[in-house]
């Protein structure tokens with residue numbers, strides 16, 4: 001199977017968009033990621049998958065902590081910035097939760113301690129135990145599908161009352 005077929009197939013799975021953040025020696029680093037999932041309720045565990053070429057991988061290995069910010073529908077530029085898709089260098093004003101840098105105005109933010117690390121091909125899976133959560137109500141998510149950013153639209157109620 002060729003790489004394009006695999007990429008196309010994975011692109012058929014719609015996701016939200018997150019920015020992973022961590023701090024090493026007072027330097028904040030952020031990276032856009034959609035490979036995020038909830039893993040366990042008790043204990044509360046989540047998972048992210050970071051590519052071997054991403055600088056974020058070694059930064060999380062050093063800090064042993066990371067935060068996940070779920071981007072809102074008006075934060076496409078934030079996603080592009082932390083994916084390295086905006087060429088000029090831009091300052092970014094981070095917000096803070098539990099002494100960790102997070103993305104301001106994200107619709108959900110959680111902080112984690114790394115409790116597991118697994119090599120998986122050319123990516124590394126970091127399991128995080130959730131230490132804090134902050135949510136914003138009445139904000140819609142940014143959606144990523146087939147390589148494009150989208151908005152979420154509710155389906156019309158199809159079951160008659």
Ligand code: FAD
Nearest residue numbers: 028029030032033034035050051054055056082083084092
């Ligand atoms: P860099 O390339 O150094 O950082 C990325 C960019 O973030 C920088 O160019 C800079 O603009 C900005 N930035 C970082 N820190 C700061 C700061 N303190 N202040 C201001 N700006 C800052 N890759 C994965 O490994 N896993 C995924 O799940 C994943 N999902 C993705 C989903 C989407 C929708 C997209 C678009 C990309 C995804 N990527 C994923 C790719 C990943 O976002 C890029 O490869 C990214 O550039 C890798 O970042 P890096 O850690 O190497 O750091």
